[in-house]
Amino acid sequence: MHRRRLLTLLAGAGTVGLAGCNRPQTAGTSTDDGTGSPPPSTPTGSGDGGVYVQSFVERMGRLGTATAGPYRVALLYTVPHQFWTVTNAQRSLVPRGGGDGYRVHLMATVWDPETGIAIPETGLSLELERDGALVSEEVIYPMLSQRMGVHYGGNFTFPADGDYRALIDVGALSIRRTGAFRGRFGDPATAEIPFRFTARDRERIGTRESPGAGDPGAVAPMDTAFPLGRAPDVEAMPGTHLGTARSGDAVFEAVRLTDPPAGVDGPGPYLSVSARTPYNRFVLPAMSLSASAGSFDGDLVRTLDPDLGYHYGAAIPELTEADRLRLAVTMPPQIGRHEGYERAFLTMPPMELSI
Amino acid sequence: MDFDESLPRRQFVKAAVAAGGASALSACLGRAPRAGEPVPTGVSDISNLPQRQHAWNDRVRVDADGNVHLPRHQTFLYLTVDADGPPEDDARGTVEAALRTLDRAYERSNEGLVYSLAYAPSYFDRFEATLPDSVDLPEPRRLSGFENPTFDTQDALLHLASDRGDVVLEAEEAMFGDRSEANGVAVEAKLGDALTVDDRRTGFIGAGMPAERQAQAGEPISGIPDSLPVPEQSPLFMGFEAGFAGNQATEDYVTIPEGPFAGGTTKHVANLRQRLGDWYDEQSFAERVMEMFSPSHAEQGLVEGVGDNLGADSGIDAVLDPETIQQSISDHGRVGHAQKAARANRDADGNVRILRRHVESTDDDVASLHFPSLQRRLSTFEEVRAAMNGDDLTDNPAIRQRVNNGILEYIFVQNRGNFLVPPRRHRALPTPRPA
Numbered sequence: 075m076h077r078r079r080l081l082t083l084l085a086g087a088g089t090v091g092l093a094g095c096n097r098p099q100t101a102g103t104s105t106d107d108g109t110g111s112p113p114p115s116t117p118t119g120s121g122d123g124g125v126y127v128q129s130f131v132e133r134m135g136r137l138g139t140a141t142a143g144p145y146r147v148a149l150l151y152t153v154p155h156q157f158w159t160v161t162n163a164q165r166s167l168v169p170r171g172g173g174d175g176y177r178v179h180l181m182a183t184v185w186d187p188e189t190g191i192a193i194p195e196t197g198l199s200l201e202l203e204r205d206g207a208l209v210s211e212e213v214i215y216p217m218l219s220q221r222m223g224v225h226y227g228g229n230f231t232f233p234a235d236g237d238y239r240a241l242i243d244v245g246a247l248s249i250r251r252t253g254a255f256r257g258r259f260g261d262p263a264t265a266e267i268p269f270r271f272t273a274r275d276r277e278r279i280g281t282r283e284s285p286g287a288g289d290p291g292a293v294a295p296m297d298t299a300f301p302l303g304r305a306p307d308v309e310a311m312p313g314t315h316l317g318t319a320r321s322g323d324a325v326f327e328a329v330r331l332t333d334p335p336a337g338v339d340g341p342g343p344y345l346s347v348s349a350r351t352p353y354n355r356f357v358l359p360a361m362s363l364s365a366s367a368g369s370f371d372g373d374l375v376r377t378l379d380p381d382l383g384y385h386y387g388a389a390i391p392e393l394t395e396a397d398r399l400r401l402a403v404t405m406p407p408q409i410g411r412h413e414g415y416e417r418a419f420l421t422m423p424p425m426e427l428s429i
Numbered sequence: 430m431d432f433d434e435s436l437p438r439r440q441f442v443k444a445a446v447a448a449g450g451a452s453a454l455s456a457c458l459g460r461a462p463r464a465g466e467p468v469p470t471g472v473s474d475i476s477n478l479p480q481r482q483h484a485w486n487d488r489v490r491v492d493a494d495g496n497v498h499l500p501r502h503q504t505f506l507y508l509t510v511d512a513d514g515p516p517e518d519d520a521r522g523t524v525e526a527a528l529r530t531l532d533r534a535y536e537r538s539n540e541g542l543v544y545s546l547a548y549a550p551s552y553f554d555r556f557e558a559t560l561p562d563s564v565d566l567p568e569p570r571r572l573s574g575f576e577n578p579t580f581d582t583q584d585a586l587l588h589l590a591s592d593r594g595d596v597v598l599e600a601e602e603a604m605f606g607d608r609s610e611a612n613g614v615a616v617e618a619k620l621g622d623a624l625t626v627d628d629r630r631t632g633f634i635g636a637g638m639p640a641e642r643q644a645q646a647g648e649p650i651s652g653i654p655d656s657l658p659v660p661e662q663s664p665l666f667m668g669f670e671a672g673f674a675g676n677q678a679t680e681d682y683v684t685i686p687e688g689p690f691a692g693g694t695t696k697h698v699a700n701l702r703q704r705l706g707d708w709y710d711e712q713s714f715a716e717r718v719m720e721m722f723s724p725s726h727a728e729q730g731l732v733e734g735v736g737d738n739l740g741a742d743s744g745i746d747a748v749l750d751p752e753t754i755q756q757s758i759s760d761h762g763r764v765g766h767a768q769k770a771a772r773a774n775r776d777a778d779g780n781v782r783i784l785r786r787h788v789e790s791t792d793d794d795v796a797s798l799h800f801p802s803l804q805r806r807l808s809t810f811e812e813v814r815a816a817m818n819g820d821d822l823t824d825n826p827a828i829r830q831r832v833n834n835g836i837l838e839y840i841f842v843q844n845r846g847n848f849l850v851p852p853r854r855h856r857a858l859p860t861p862r863p864a
């Protein structure tokens with residue numbers, strides 16, 4: 075097949091309008107006009123700080139939902155966003171980007187339909203085809219946004235309106251799974267979401283200013299039919315609540331279970347620490363967290379459990395006798411951040427709880 | 430066929446090789462940089478040729494540092510045997526006669542033609558007997574937790590390579606097309622009489638070739654950003670040299686030492702799509718060095734430009750110990766591709782275990798890489814690939830499954846196939862237990 079196309083190309087190269095070539099064509103609209111206008115740039119503090127209300131509220135549209143192996147996957151779009159990736163404690167800005175065509179921020183959320191627990195930390199890539207030709211393929215990063223919670227996102231260009239197919243590859247989970255999650259999520263899976271993108275879809279999205287922009291706080295999450303990666307309420311968590319600690323504006327809820335969840339070696343009790351954002355209670359995954367209690371001093375392990383959700387945990391026999399629990403973040407959450415979260419959860423001083 | 434005369438010559442030849450066919454060949458014969466110059470002829474007595482079909486290193490260009498430079502133009506023909514069940518002796522005779530035609534026609538060199546014919550596990554499944562234990566050749570399988578490749582289970586793979594684009598085209602036309610002469614030698618038998626081409630892929634390698642091909646008519650090909658960033662001198666789209674002598678297994682090392690297929694080797698061939706927008710646009714040169722080689726290479730400024738200055742060795746052995754890797758992760762939040770992969774690429778005596786022979790491709794206007802690797806046992810490749818996945822390093826959340834983890838963010842595996850490259854004496858439709 076490509077033989078013929080290349081012959082065409084050979085014959086036509088040098089002239090305008092490469093027939094049969096899958097290069098993006100300029101769409102009727104660009105990112106600069108109409109409702110698709112990007113949110114205004116907000117000055118962002120260089121230092122560390124807390125969570126603040128993002129400067130805009132964006133409307134989103136849904137492109138489809140599909141099953142991939144054990145997962146459900148939803149694909150959404152909105153105006154292109156700037157966001158920050160984090161490596162160690164260093165933050166780097168990813169711009170909205172430009173180019174010919176219609177620029178969007180694509181967001182995938184992945185969850186376990188049996189428990190409604192969102193999968194906050196795996197490798198995920200998105201391949202886009204239009205009329206059978208490759209448009210893009212990228213690894214997209216887990217990230218945190220006030221409207222969309224914990225999702226995987228990136229900016230993409232739709233070269234033109236038309237029929238698309240998104241293939242979302244969800245990588246095998248490498249973090250520990252316990253309880254009924256043992257033996258699950260160990261294989262990669264692909265979700266296929268076909269969709270048509272037209273002027274109507276462009277009109278569906280947009281932004282408005284948000285009151286209180288820049289103040290401590292967060293805009294309300296979207297009202298969605300799928301999980302946004304919220305951590306459970308303290309009252310809903312199993313075990314004994316040991317206390318609440320704060321660091322870098324993150325909230326840490328510590329609970330003690332008499333016995334570790336199935337899949338954790340060692341005698342109980344088990345310490346589970348659930349880290350979440352203030353206000354919206356989104357899970358804060360992918361940090362290095364260590365704990366000391368009594369004579370115990372060690373790392374907590376990133377774990378996904380159907381009852382405890384995403385948490386950091388370890389079996390700590392000393393826990394029952396100890397009267398103090400110290401928590402130290404040795405690496406802040408390695409998750410991308412949308413506006414409002416980029417100053418928080420970076421410098422995270424040690425915490426101490428009387429238990 | 431109307432080929433555009435205004436294309437620069439070398440680009441033209443590459444395009445012709447990619448397109449293939451008789452018309453591409455005739456166009457190429459007139460236009461190739463050295464068309465008209467004679468192609469050295471082969472041998473009439475094949476016992477003058479090595480038993481090892483994979484003995485290419487002393488028949489191609491080698492630079493002053495001893496690094497092997499693979500032939501610039503390559504074609505991969507995935508072939509199926511025309512009948513069900515074990516092939517007949519007739520077919521075997523046809524294949525052997527066809528290959529002898531190639532041997533007579535072209536010197537076994539980069540100026541002529543180097544090639545090999547290899548067989549997949551699915552080919553050997555046609556027989557009741559199984560391969561001997563001396564051959565380790567599993568079916569292709571998924572080799573990372575984030576890939577979903579198509580498995581190439583065709584019977585055989587013919588891999589053609591030459592510095593002359595007109596030669597790979599002519600050889601292909603002589604074996605599968607209408608051409609009755611190859612380099613002036615009469616074609617007595619055609620591979621096409623026993624085997625059918627199921628898939629055809631093309632590759633190229635050499636300083637300058639990726640930069641020339643990153644755009645067609647001013648537009649980047651898929652995977653290359655608008656900034657057209659591929660360095661002028663780079664042999665690879667990702668901007669560095671690869672395959673330093675000190676980082677490659679020797680042909681001796683990858684050769685099967687015993688059993689009926691002694692003198693052969695195993696070959697894994699992957700195809701990987703490259704998506705280099707973020708590689709070039711979001712990362713500095715130093716960050717690219719960190720992710721390709723190692724963070725230490727960047728700290729110490731060991732890599733200049735495309736890495737010519739490294740000479741005969743990437744120097745990766747100095748940074749493979751777990752302490753260095755952990756330190757690099759704490760300091761830079763990254764681990765290098767070569768650094769991770771090399772961990773599993775040494776035997777107890779420090780010898781390199783696999784021989785990589787990868788080339789670039791623009792098939793379907795997509796930047797990709799054909800990745801053949803030779804090793805004594807196929808599973809050695811699987812071990813090295815596992816080390817390259819770096820799963821063991823993701824305990825540290827800065828190293829994610831595909832982010833900050835070498836070059837995994839930018840490469841997407843499309844195909845995998847496993848093959849046995851038999852020694853010359855068994856190259857024509859072998860049984861699993863040849864005498």
Ligand code: HEM
Nearest residue numbers: 667669670671672673676743745767770771774798813814
């Ligand atoms: C686009 C894809 C790739 C590019 C551009 C690339 C490039 C490189 C470069 C520049 C080096 C360092 C120099 C050298 O030793 O050759 C290297 C090393 C290495 N690569 Fe790749 N590579 C790619 C894919 C792969 C794949 C798929 C494998 C499969 C296992 C692999 C295995 C290795 C190994 C084992 C080394 C270390 C050699 C040693 O042991 O010292 N590479 N690669």
